[in-house]
Amino acid sequence: MGGGKGEEKEEEDKETKEDGTNKKERKNDEERKEKKERKKERKRERKKKKKTKKKKERINEKKTKEGKEKKRKKQRKRERIRKKERMKERK
Secondary structure, three states: OHHHHHHHHHHHHHHHHHHOOOHHHHHHHHHHHHHHHHHHHHHHHHHHHHHHHHHHHHHHHHHHHHHHHHHHHHHHHHHHHHHHHHHHHHO
C-alpha cells in the first residue's frame, strides 16, 4: 500500500518539473479562473439589467410626457369652446 503513494508523488514531481505546476495548483488556478469568469458574467448581467431599466424608464417618461401634453391640448380646446359659447350667450 505504501508503495502506491510513493509512485503518485513521483508522478506529481515529474509533472511539476515539466510544466512548473502540480495538479493542486492547476486545479486552484482553474477554479480561480472559473470564479473570475462567473463574476464577470454577473457584472455583465447587472449592467444589462440596469441599461434596460433605464431604457424602460425613458420610454415611460416619454409616454407620460406625451399623455400630459395631449391632456393639456384637449383642456385648452375645451376652454376655447366654452369661451366662445359664453361670448355668444352675452350677445
